[in-house]
Amino acid sequence: MIRCWRLDCARQTLVLGSHRDHMAEVLYWGARLPDTEDLEALFHAHALDVTGGMLDENPELSICPEATRSFPGQPGLILRALDGTPMLPKFCFLDAEEAPGQLTLRFRDLNEHLTYTAHFAIDPDTHILTARAGLAATSPVHLHWLAAPVLPAPQLSDDMHDFAGRWCGEFQMNTTPWSAGIRYRENRTGRTGHEHFPGLIVPLRGTTNTQGQCYAFHYGWSGGHRMVAEELPDGRRQVQFGHAARTQLAPDTHFETAPLYATFANHGMNGCAVAFQRHLRDRIVTWPDAKRPRPVHYNCWEAVYFDHDLPVLKDIADRAAALGAERFVLDDGWFGNRDDDTRALSDWEVDPRKYPDGLDPLIDHVHSLGLSFGIWFEPEMINPDSNIFRAHPNWALGGEDQIMGRQQMALNMALPEVRDYLFDRMAEVLGGHKIDYVKWDHNRVLPAPDAAQTLGSYALIDRLRQAFPRVEIESCASGGGRIDAGILSRTQRVWLSDSNDAIERLAIQHNAALFLPAAITGSHVGPRLCHTSGRTLDIRLRAWVAAQRHMGFEMDPRELTEDEAEVLTRVTTWWKANRDWMMAADILRLDAADSSVTAEQHRARDGGRFVAFVGKARTSDQIAPRPLRLARLDADAMYRVALINRDDAHHLSRGNPALKQGPIELSGAYLMNHGLTLPWSFPETMWVVEGTRI
Known part of the structure; x- marks a missing residue:
């Protein structure tokens, strides 16, 4: 049969x-x-x-x-x-x-x-x-x-x-x-x-x-x-x-x-x-408030690391707000005696040396600026140099002779008593303060694979989400070490990579777009000198790369020159004006004829508008830019196309291609079959092109 x-x-x-x-x-x-x-x-x-x-x-x-x-x-x-x-x-x-x-x-x-x-x-x-x-x-x-x-x-x-x-x-x-x-x-x-x-x-x-x-x-x-x-x-x-x-x-x-x-x-x-x-x-993804616009994110990690000082953090929050930030996230270093990454993981109590009056003075100041407040945890990990390890060494996963990772071990998440302890400590922090965001980190691999560990972590997150349904959670694992649909059914954002190098981000974001939408993919404007690559990059490239996804900042805003602050504020303002449609847009990877170019097109769900980001990582093999074909436009429709950052053109771009002069009107058929003719540019730059169906 x-x-x-x-x-x-x-x-x-x-x-x-x-x-x-x-x-x-x-x-x-x-x-x-x-x-x-x-x-x-x-x-x-x-x-x-x-x-x-x-x-x-x-x-x-x-x-x-x-x-x-x-x-x-x-x-x-x-x-x-x-x-x-x-x-x-x-x-x-x-x-x-x-x-x-x-x-x-x-x-x-x-x-x-x-x-x-x-x-x-x-x-x-x-x-x-x-x-x-x-x-x-x-x-x-x-x-x-x-x-x-x-x-x-x-x-x-x-x-x-x-x-x-x-x-x-x-x-x-x-x-x-x-x-x-x-x-x-x-x-x-x-x-x-x-x-x-x-x-x-x-x-x-x-x-x-x-x-x-x-x-x-x-x-x-x-x-x-x-x-x-x-x-x-x-x-x-x-x-x-x-x-x-x-x-x-x-x-x-x-x-x-x-x-x-x-x-x-x-x-x-x-x-x-x-x-x-x-x-x-x-x-x-299930959203605490699906109608809420994705807020511009500020994370203080690359500004202060473990050196928490209340007046400094308030000053940084002031500057981040002036640049356009709408959320402030306090990263690692606020708890226990956490002065470096060798101690205090699992001692989830506010450090009285750094915060003698608790977290409220900082949280209240952040809220007074109109920003929401988020905080960092690494719940599944424990340092041997911690009060909880000394009290419960049997809570650590794996043998005593295991290789350390950042001087830490994993907690055995299969144990109910471990999950209860973590829930109680985290609930005390979240319930006792006006916090609506958690950056949830996971900075080492396990000593041995065990599916029960993952199920235990899922159970803890599920319990916390039930108790605090308005709190949004970011999945971070030394950057992109825990990104998948299983964790995303419990979280609302991923930290795609610890690299804030905009050139590296171009490639990482481009490939991740085969699976991940912009709304959940965090991308931050890093410091002028990237601490993971040693490369120094212009603020224009750093800002536009971050504007391709859920935008944020992760640098010390005190380092910005007047010009850099103006550029970052302008790009952030543009992102806010476009986020409602961009965070629901489809990301289309474009087939660039120039191998030095990484290009993608964000297309609105109704097809009525798009923005193309054309990043150039290195010098082209040929002199002039090759035309860039766009995708999934209405061939019979006309589009008004504008190079919105044409003022960034270098003086060595000496010609007058149409896009440098102002908006032009072209058919979808032309844009898909011939493509955009862009001005010449140096490496480590990006052109941003907006299009609207007429």
């Missing part, structure tokens, strides 16, 4: 099928099929031929490939009994539940007393497919590996893109050719990690940012993941995502993957990027 099911949105169709009660497989995933498509005929059309040297039938590439079905690739499930005996289930169809846009399939192995469940849902507006798998056993078993429902990868694809990185260098795109065998990536650091963002882009041949077909995947889990992209000997390809293997340490009767988010697009990699941006912003 053949059973088939389908899920659709306006963009794509997913078809699954099962024969002889076997585990279901994906028969089709791609561009939308007609409603009249005969799914049983599609099932038969999907079948491969066989030839010499093969089995007499091709084993299914199912949503959970089974070793017992002669599958030649990586299985979707590996487990063993309590005595260590490997378990090799053979699942058979149990039942299916269908609802609009949703499908749940269940399969059972009677011999091993196991039930496998796969749930699929497709969002008609964001075009994101969500897939999740679960396993139930009648008695405890040890789980080594459980993949989220396995999806096929296209065979008309030459390469795949995944993401590596490091501290101050997140979202570095890797391009790997498809070949027989597996591309295997596993993050075992215990957090999402700078090193292995849980995402994969699979473009078809000829696809660019703006054109062609593309598939994309993201695994929404904060505790480390495993990815397998495999090409089988017969040519078929599979993509598996799940928790990092062997991180669910205790035997149990129930296991569940995190959601796997996936999408197909006909509009290049931007089609997938926009789907993820919208889904994260509109479906995953």
Whole structure:
């Protein structure tokens, strides 16, 4: 008997099928099929031929490939009994539940007393497919590996893109050719990690940012993941995502993957990027006040570090407010005897040496300026040199001889007493002061990966959000070390990188836009001399790079010259005037003909306006700028286009291209097929172009 099911949105169709009660497989995933498509005929059309040297039938590439079905690739499930005996289930169809846009399939192995469940849902507006798998056993078993429902990868694809990185260098795109065998990536650091963002882009041949077909995947889990992209000997390809293997340490009767988010697009990699941006912003993130404009952010870390002095902080707040800041965040150093990063983590009590009258004098001053107030915590960490460690050394995760990270250890978040202690201390600070923002940091990897640690952290955040629903939370982990849909279902902002170097930020933000919307992506104007790169950059570049995302400042405003303060105030004023539409805009990565240029276009949801940011990191190979093609405009419409920072043109830009003289009117067809002709510029500069549909 053949059973088939389908899920659709306006963009794509997913078809699954099962024969002889076997585990279901994906028969089709791609561009939308007609409603009249005969799914049983599609099932038969999907079948491969066989030839010499093969089995007499091709084993299914199912949503959970089974070793017992002669599958030649990586299985979707590996487990063993309590005595260590490997378990090799053979699942058979149990039942299916269908609802609009949703499908749940269940399969059972009677011999091993196991039930496998796969749930699929497709969002008609964001075009994101969500897939999740679960396993139930009648008695405890040890789980080594459980993949989220396995999806096929296209065979008309030459390469795949995944993401590596490091501290101050997140979202570095890797391009790997498809070949027989597996591309295997596993993050075992215990957090999402700078090193292995849980995402994969699979473009078809000829696809660019703006054109062609593309598939994309993201695994929404904060505790480390495993990815397998495999090409089988017969040519078929599979993509598996799940928790990092062997991180669910205790035997149990129930296991569940995190959601796997996936999408197909006909509009290049931007089609997938926009789907993820919208889904994260509109479906995953829950806002304390969705109508509140995103406030201009000021963080004092790179101004004072651990040297907290109330008059200095008040002065800095005055200056930040004058520049346009609307939120002031007090970073590390306000608690315990925290004078450097070697002590006092977990002693979450206000330092009476620095704040003899508590935090209220600073908070009241900040509020008097019209700014809201935020504060830094690193709840999951502990210094051995702390009062709490001396009282509860058993609360630390891992062995006594473990390698330290910033002289700190992780707290064991699986322990209820640890979570209770942290909740009580944090609730006392948040409940006793007018604080509406928490920067939540996580500055070291775990001594060993353990999924229970992530679940414990989730539980603490969930409890705090329930108690303080108006408090917004930023996920920071030495910058971008914990960015994923799992943490973003509990937070409202990510600190993309500890690097405030605007040149490095151009690349980091550009690649992160394949998944992250502007509204949740913090980007700050750093100091003139960047403390992580040693590079000195002009305030114009620093300000415009920050204005591409949720804008903020993170420098000592006392260092600003009169000119720098004027530039920063002007750019901040522009950002405030445009944030309402920009924070809901789609970020489109542009295909720049000049390899020295990193360009993106923020397009309003209704298509009526856009702004293009054209950053130049180095000297071009040719003399004059190459035209820059825009994307997703109305070809028949006319647009008024203006270079809003044309006054920044250097005197060596000696010609008179039209954009230097003032606004011009051009068709969408021209802008997409020929592109903008911009003035000449030095490296480490940016042009900003506004467009409005007439």
